Amino acid sequence: MPSPTTTRPRPLSPNVQIYRPQLTSVLSILNRITGVLLSASAVVLVVWLVAAAWGPQTYAPMQAAIASWSGRIVLFAATFAFFLHLCGGIRHLVWDTVHGFELRSIYISGWAVVAASVVLTVAAWIASALIGA
């Protein structure tokens, strides 16, 4: 008597890892990943405000952590995540008006999101460095 079919490993439908990453799929998952990262950044925002409300003694270590090299790297990543999510979100809002769904438009808006995010992140940090200097 043959063994029950349930004991044999069943074929699985193609999963996400066998597909070549495309701009469309990469930006889609990045919008979600940046959303999760920005939610964590929102927690930091609250900690920062609470530390400021508590007084200068509590605020000082918070500011020192942000000004440290590791703090700056995290803040730079958060800035890029913010602009990527912002630009990607605006792209989504345009799609919600049923515009820009042609393949060519999707690729143009996708690369525009990437370019705008890089430019805005660099511009923000240059502006910050000039003002803070």
Added chain:
Amino acid sequence: MDPQNMQNMRSPLARAIGLGSAKEGVGSWWAQRVSAVALVPLTLWFAASIIANSGSDYATFIVWLRTPLTAVLMILLLIALFYHSALGLQVVIEDYVHSATKFAAVIALRLGCSALVTAGVVAVLRITLSG
């Protein structure tokens, strides 16, 4: 697909209520979009303010936060931000958590976001209204 034909396939009542087959998803969908639109100017204002405050010490930062416009915009930012976060993270949880922990995770998420937004608003009010 012809949108005119799609309209005709739905009953007048269904069209008036404006809900899809899921009945309740459209509420979250709208809330996500409305909070997203609110967050565009609020987050850009916040980013610009942080850049403008680069290198500021505690006293300067507090003076900035104490102006009524800053306090109002900061509170609006906190509310829109955590509302948008809660809606987005709930979708992430619903997509990846399939066990009984899904319900607990969504409740924990909502309570956590409520607590954080309250703490943030109280902190802003304390800075703005004290002495």
